[in-house]
Amino acid sequence: MSDIAIRAGDDTRRLVQVKRRQDLIFGVVGILVLFVVMGLLMTLVADLLIDGLGRISPEFLTSFPSRRAAAAGVLSAWVGTTLVMLVTAAIAIPLGVGAGLYLEEYASKNLLSDIIEVNVSNLAGVPSIIYGLLALGFFVYALDMGQTILVGGLVLSLLILPIVIVATREAVRAIPSGLRESAYGIGANRWQVMWSYILPSARPGILTGAIVGLSRAIGETAPIITIGALTYIAFLPPAPVTSTPPWINFEWLNSPFTVMPIQMFNWTSRPQAEFHVNAAATGVLLLCMTLMMNGFAIYLRYRLRRTVRT
Amino acid sequence: MTPETQISEYQALRNSAFLRRGRILAGIMQAALFSCAALSVLITGAIIWVLVTESLPFFQQVPFWDFLTDTEWTPVFTEAHYGILPLLTATFWAAGIAMAVATPLGLILSVYLSEFAKPSVREALKPILEMLAAVPTVVFGYFALLFLTPLAKQFIPGLSGFNLLVPGFVMGMMILPYVVSISEDAMRAVPMSLREGAFAIGMSRVQMAFQVVIPGAFSGVTAAYLLGFSRAVGETMVVAIAAGQNPNLTGDPREGAATITAYIVQMSLGDLPHGSLAYSTIFAAGLVLFVITLFFNLTGFFLRRKFREAY
Numbered sequence: 001m002s003d004i005a006i007r008a009g010d011d012t013r014r015l016v017q018v019k020r021r022q023d024l025i026f027g028v029v030g031i032l033v034l035f036v037v038m039g040l041l042m043t044l045v046a047d048l049l050i051d052g053l054g055r056i057s058p059e060f061l062t063s064f065p066s067r068r069a070a071a072a073g074v075l076s077a078w079v080g081t082t083l084v085m086l087v088t089a090a091i092a093i094p095l096g097v098g099a100g101l102y103l104e105e106y107a108s109k110n111l112l113s114d115i116i117e118v119n120v121s122n123l124a125g126v127p128s129i130i131y132g133l134l135a136l137g138f139f140v141y142a143l144d145m146g147q148t149i150l151v152g153g154l155v156l157s158l159l160i161l162p163i164v165i166v167a168t169r170e171a172v173r174a175i176p177s178g179l180r181e182s183a184y185g186i187g188a189n190r191w192q193v194m195w196s197y198i199l200p201s202a203r204p205g206i207l208t209g210a211i212v213g214l215s216r217a218i219g220e221t222a223p224i225i226t227i228g229a230l231t232y233i234a235f236l237p238p239a240p241v242t243s244t245p246p247w248i249n250f251e252w253l254n255s256p257f258t259v260m261p262i263q264m265f266n267w268t269s270r271p272q273a274e275f276h277v278n279a280a281a282t283g284v285l286l287l288c289m290t291l292m293m294n295g296f297a298i299y300l301r302y303r304l305r306r307t308v309r310t
Numbered sequence: 311m312t313p314e315t316q317i318s319e320y321q322a323l324r325n326s327a328f329l330r331r332g333r334i335l336a337g338i339m340q341a342a343l344f345s346c347a348a349l350s351v352l353i354t355g356a357i358i359w360v361l362v363t364e365s366l367p368f369f370q371q372v373p374f375w376d377f378l379t380d381t382e383w384t385p386v387f388t389e390a391h392y393g394i395l396p397l398l399t400a401t402f403w404a405a406g407i408a409m410a411v412a413t414p415l416g417l418i419l420s421v422y423l424s425e426f427a428k429p430s431v432r433e434a435l436k437p438i439l440e441m442l443a444a445v446p447t448v449v450f451g452y453f454a455l456l457f458l459t460p461l462a463k464q465f466i467p468g469l470s471g472f473n474l475l476v477p478g479f480v481m482g483m484m485i486l487p488y489v490v491s492i493s494e495d496a497m498r499a500v501p502m503s504l505r506e507g508a509f510a511i512g513m514s515r516v517q518m519a520f521q522v523v524i525p526g527a528f529s530g531v532t533a534a535y536l537l538g539f540s541r542a543v544g545e546t547m548v549v550a551i552a553a554g555q556n557p558n559l560t561g562d563p564r565e566g567a568a569t570i571t572a573y574i575v576q577m578s579l580g581d582l583p584h585g586s587l588a589y590s591t592i593f594a595a596g597l598v599l600f601v602i603t604l605f606f607n608l609t610g611f612f613l614r615r616k617f618r619e620a621y
Contacts (some may be wrong), residue, residue, distance in 0.1 A: 001354070018514075019513075019515075022514045023515045023516055024517070025516075026421075026422075026426065030426055030427075033415055033418045034422070037486065040483055048449065048452070051456075061471075063535060095346050098350065102344055116348070118611060119350055119354050119610045126357065128545065129574055133357075133364075134356055137364045138356055158353055161353070191340070192332065215444055219445075221446070221448045221547050222546035225575055226578045241608075247572065268455065269455070269551060270553055279452055283446075287445065293444075298440060
């Protein structure tokens, strides 16, 4: 009797050991995969830095593209990127926040809101180049707007709209309903509740989504190539601020442009190695921008989570 | 105060200019917010409208059967062929290789993050994946063409300077964060009681993950891979830079071949007169791409939703 019990105990112990080992092996494999992924990211960053860091100088930032690799710079590209991002932010953030707020706070559960929901989720998965074709057929030719900064900003804002919508919905959903109810309780109407209570509480979450969306837009190349943005731009768009009244000038919206990722693509696809150095330097700048924006978004979310918890 | 005066006072207050203004503003804003949401439907409508109307001249000139079965795609040659097959096979080769990389790695990573890692470890690791997702695609293209391809040439005999293998691998790494984040969400939504039951009958953590959690989250995990595949199919810059721009019906991923997206980029870079047949070819190619991704996106969406309803 006791003999059997002892043997059973041994078996159990062996079984437990086997299973512990399985878990240990899988844990090690998991960490290994993580290291591989991280290693790849590090290699990419290191490769770009080694190739391009030496090329980054004040001259590189203040020169126009050129036939000679050593004299070429990214002035028109970074100015273009900045202006296009201004347009993108000005369009995508209000539209995305509005749509997210409607879907989360106003829409009743019916066929229409169902259609909008499926639609937003599909839009998030539409390849970016399709947005480029939309812009080429619709904005550039059907509306005859040409290949301008305005069209570039428009197409990128459509592209990141789903990101802003989803971020807004998540931020709004996380607000405790007690806040809503007490605001209605003191007699605020729906819009007052939205404007004075819901939006301010959702602001950090919305901001995070907007930054992630804009950082995606900065790196997008395909839709801008499709609308036919030029790669060789040796002039700057008219300045948005002028010295004479009315001081603000919107002519830059109708100016042709190039952006950083296009400049990088152009230099990468040339056969000469000197241009690859320029491409790497542009890549370093681009990577700095997107990683910094994402780092900021991650920090914001981290702080947000801490304040919510306490 | 009689009830009558109370009611009339209430009505006077209700009709006061201040409150009326508030109501009007609320009504206007509701309409404005609704139009923001409805705009997203208009965007889809506009995409379909543009793709169909702009590719119409193409389909009027090229028989649909030729488009599907011709094995050559040479729209700008004097002897033009308009068979989508070479572009389609290259697209599926690259996306398939991406999936072959992302599926095992994604499964291991999402199981590790959802079942093995402590919450503090998970919170520290997720930003790394997000950083990977934040790298611009054109930077990945540079990396694939000028770093990984020369490196891979030393190990893989017969690899061309432009090939489908390396961009496929890089795309796999690119969709990895996306796939992991969706499938990890699905796995974490599996109720704790199922895990406790699995432990109670003596399963190890690995057994529990693969025999209880993954089957339980099956539709959610499948959705993650479908959405990932759709992304790989539509990914543009990596293949445009590193897979070459030569339409090539090939069964060998060591060769270069233009994908649908790479073809659109290549044509857009040149001079493309509005209304020419070459112009409408990029919309025809785009239409095919849109239909493929739409199918995978919708399947993924409904699988995810079904999964959410299940728990």
